[in-house]
Amino acid sequence: MIPLLAFNDNGIYCEQANVYLDPWKPVKNAIITHGHADHSRWGHQNYMTHISNVPIIKHRLGDINVTGKEWNESFTINNVKFSLHPAGHIIGSSQIRVEYKGEVWVFTGDYKTEDDGVSVPYEVVKCNTFITECTFGLPAFKWTPQAEVMCNINNWWAENKADKKTSILFGYSLGKAQRLLKHLDANIGTIYTHGAIENMTNIIRPMVELPPTTLITRETKKEDLLGNIVLAPPSAHGSTWIRKMTPFVTGTASGWMAFRGARRRRAIDKGFVLSDHCDWFALLESIKATGAEKIICTHGYTEVFSRYLRELGYDARTEKTQYEGELTENEKVADSEII
Amino acid sequence: MKNFATLIKQLDSSNKTSVKVEALTAYFCTASPEDKVWTIAILSHRRPPRPVNTTLLRIWANELANIPMWLFEESYHIVGDLAETIALIIPASNQHSDKSLSEFLQEIIQLKKKTDDEKRSYLQKNWLTLNYYERFVFTKLITGSFRIGVSQKLMTRALAKAENLDEDILAYKLMGNWDPNKISFQELVLDEKSSDYLSKPYPFYLAYPIDGEVSNLGNVEDWAVEHKWDGIRSQTIIRDNQLFVWSRGEELVTDKYPEFQSFIHVIPSGTVIDAEILVFANNNIGTFNDLQARIGRKTVSANLLKNNPVILKAYDLLEWQGEDIRNQPYEHRRLLLEALYKNIQHHNIPFHLSERKTCNSWQEVENERMLAREMRSEGLMLKRKDSTYQVGRKKGSWWKWKLEPLVIDAVLTYAMRGSGRRTNLFTDYTFALWQNNENGERELVTFAKAYSGLTDAEFRKVDNFIKKNTIDKFGPVRSVKPQLVFEIGFEGISLSKRHKSGIATRFPRIMRWRQDKKIEEANTIDDLKDMIV
Incomplete structure (x- = not known):
């Protein structure tokens, strides 16, 4: 059986709906979690994202074909139900919920659970499979409020x-x-x-x-x-x-x-020490709160983090992506921003 | 402990020398005499012996963190420092401790004799009463090396400022063997001794590398030409029948070179010599590697003295018959030095003269430079014959003209994370060259490791490449997809049985990233072998 979401050379792909989530190569339909350059890339035919992210990606990517959605507003493509939920990472950042025949997957993009006063706070979304970042997935990372x-x-x-x-x-x-x-x-x-x-x-x-x-x-x-x-x-x-x-x-x-x-x-x-990503405990707590049995780690200390999740009893694995988290912040800025 | 931890945090959070000195001075102005003595001891690498081995330390810290041991080890690989890892993974506590630095150190000294159970409960109790930075400093005191970018010199400067003392004299006072547990601040720092002045060195005069054509320096007759020796720049002082040897870092290293004690009976008191310390065995100047064995040791074994004996290669005279002659022209100072050498030459002492080369044209100077590898020097020193001995690095009268390094284009094949300021970045690289194997196929063979030579921005880019192109992981080492080519420079080359490639290079470093080259265009092991003289 084809998984609801698969990782291929272009990005995270939902074959049933012919839609990509945060693709890194140009595709026809892209649902975008947030405006950072490694998640919202140039060259897709149709962008779909949260309404507050629309002006941001238009500013960065120019004249693109983009549709804005509200939080929790579900839309269906070929029987697959999609909706966006706050990720608390930056303003307009979403998790993407994907449901098909009763099975629910959630892709976090980047997220943090602390309310930063600017973005809409992270919301727990129950799912079967949770695709999570783990930029700071080491016990050495513990944030102060x-x-x-x-x-x-x-x-x-x-x-x-x-x-x-x-x-x-x-x-x-x-x-x-x-x-x-x-x-x-x-x-x-x-x-x-x-x-x-x-x-x-x-x-x-x-x-x-x-x-x-x-x-x-x-x-x-x-x-x-x-x-x-x-x-x-x-x-x-x-x-x-x-x-x-x-x-x-x-x-x-x-x-x-x-x-x-x-x-x-x-x-x-x-x-x-101030991050827009989860620290060690926030990652573990949010994973637990989703109730997911299957966890896929996309970027950060993926190997170490997923090994620990397996020891905790989760069915956890890593998938290679081109997301960078906070890891290469300097280059990211240098590449994408010339005043 | 609070104020000491605050000091370390301040020192740690700035790259500016002035800010560090200011923080240290402020600390020395307010700390208790006992804490000051311990601070001086710690910053001059005089720590109490380690009371607990690091294996137990890890296990006990991990018990508090409540994570699997492998996860602790992975975290340690990434953080790059054991004390920092321990401080980070232990849960924060709401308690606090008012114990002073010296109280902690007394306890750490006592701890060595305790049972493992007592050690464990002592450590766990204290980890939970300290905040993050105090915990880090406390663990550092136990684990060892306190490398926080503060040299002994910087510490001395701040202490001199705080106590209003002469810096050089203070440096001398802080030398040698003293026990922070037994000496008082009054005895160590404040008491005046007439002997303090005896050892005082002159500031070193340092040369700049030559820029542009050597012939731009004007008349060749105005310049003295010497080889530039690859050892330790030093100042040797003989006053009042006592010998003092200072390194260029203005560290007193007399005890490290007992060979020079024989000078006292031969060279008259009131003499100060500017010279290079070199290993000299079997009538040959040794390599810097041979000298390295001597630099690191505080106590010198008979075996080391026999296998790596040192000499002083003298090139200048700064004080003669008790008189400071730095303002006399170089030519004049040299004549006095050469006369001194002639007088004492027949004594069997490790004192050599760095010869002046007679060159009648810049071409001859250049020819002399080409002999540097053969002479075991790094290149040439050019000194104006009428120049005075100046203070610090000054342009104009002295120039160094080093040999160009040997270079070869190699492929990056393995990488490791760095430590210290390179924590969590892949900056330690292994490079390979092409060689045909027994089946006649071309394969990459490791030949050198290098850590330096790229800018921070380049390191970040290469790091990024490595993270995305890792083939396999062996503990902390990653094998990397062969794709990047770098020009590797090195000073010397010799055959070696210990190296897979059969070749050892001296001081390999990255000259530049050859982004214009494909791996197929990198050099071969045979190209490298052709460089051996």
Whole structure:
């Protein structure tokens, strides 16, 4: 019997409906979980995604043929029932539920279970087979609550301001940047942005209330920046654009900052452990909550994680995909974003 | 422990020397004298002996984490540091501990004698009362090497600042054998001894690599030409019938080279010599590898002294008859050095002169450089004859003109994750060259490993390639689809029975990524063998 969802050279394929989920090669019909470049690629004939992701992928991919769906709005293609459910990863990110003849599969794309205040929070969807990411699927990853991390970030900004330095905070321009922006304390100073972040934020503003930002232009003087904060994509690190802002202090917000080596390698002054993916316990808990017997791990520490799931009694395996999670954040930004 | 853990966190979270020194200085200004002594000890690699072996440490930490042992090991491979792995996997606690650094170290010293059960309960209890960073530091104190990008020199500078002392004299005070458990801060750092000044070295003058054509340096007659020796740059001080040997890292290494004690009876007091330490056996200069055996050892065995004896290859004189002569021209200082050498040559001491080469044209200089491999040097040093001995790295009067490395194009075949700042990135590579096997088929044969030479951005790209093109995993090693070609540079080459390829290369490193080349265009083992002189 053909499985409801199969992994082939193009992506995750539902043969019965002739639809791909987050395909990595150009196909006819694609259902897209979210706007990050490794999940929403260029060149498909028809895109289907959550309505709040529509302006985002249009911004990134240009003039594409895209249909927006509401959460929980089911639509049927050749007797296969599809619906989108919040994944909590970034704004507009969905899990895709696929049902055929009573069998239910769920594909998470990327997800996190903590409410970040920007995206609609993750929702547990019961299923038989759960296709999950496991970017941070190691017991070494345990996140501290967002409120605590944001408090540290705001304190860091205030300290830098007292030292008369500019704070530069790196975060991926779609998702992380708006999450940081939402919780920055605008009473401390002005929030400046890099062009890539400003453009993306303007797309998102109609959907979420966010503090005001000021775009850095050629006319911006570095004296104006002193004591204030600059939100920049990781690819800007080490660029002349940054060097002109001296004196400054740099910080990065990413799950990888949990590792000392990762912080040192990036030559960042301060690492904040803040991720848009699940940590170890959140992965295990959400898998359990779905009630699924079969688990397929798509990206991250897949081998280690699925082996542990098998020891817990799940029927777990890994499938090769081209999703990158937070793993290669820098390259992803570098490839897909030129202001 | 709280303030020490905070210090380590500050040191760990910055790459800027000034920030590190500032953090250390602030710490030294507020810490208790006992904690200060222990901090100096830890940052100068004087830790108490390890009280627990790492196998037990892993098992006991894992009991708290409640995960299978294989999962702990996998996590350790990825995190790349045992103490960090332990600190990460142990569940967070709401308790806290007010014990000081020195109290913890006293307990760790006592722990060695305890039973395994006592050790286990001590460790598990403390892991659960410390926060993440304290837990990491506590475990580091137990496991060993505290590599946090703070050299002894940096620590000394901060301490000198905090206590308002001369940095060089303080460096001398902190040398040698002292026991942090027995000495007080007053004795170690504050008490003044007249002998402190005796050992004081001069700052080293360092050369830049030559850029552009050598003939642009002007008249060849204005320049002195010497070989550039591949050993340890050192300053040897003989004052008041005592000998002090400093390395370029401004570390006192007198005890490592007992051979030089014989100088005291031959070279007059009030002499300071700028020279290279080299292994010299059977009338031949040894390789840097031979010297490496001496660098790492604090105590020198009779066997090591016999097999890897060292000499001092002198090239400059900085102090003569108790007088600082650095402001006299090079030519003048050299004449004094050569006269000194002539006078003491007949004594059987390990003191050699780095000869000046007479060259009448830049062509002759270039010819001399071509002899470097044969001479076992790295290339040439060019020094202006009228130059004074300056401080630090300065352009203009001294230049180094090294040999170009030998290069070959090789295929990436295996990769391992790095450690430290390369944690979780595949940065340690194995390279192969083509060879025909007995069936006449071309196959790739491993010839060298290399870890350095790519930019961080390139490492990330190669890492990405490796993660997507892994063929097989053998523990931490991955075999990789042969697809990427790199130019590998190395300093020397010799036949070797230990290597599969039959060849050993010295200091292999990645020169560049040959993205323009296909694997079929990489070199062969025979190409490599042709390079042997």
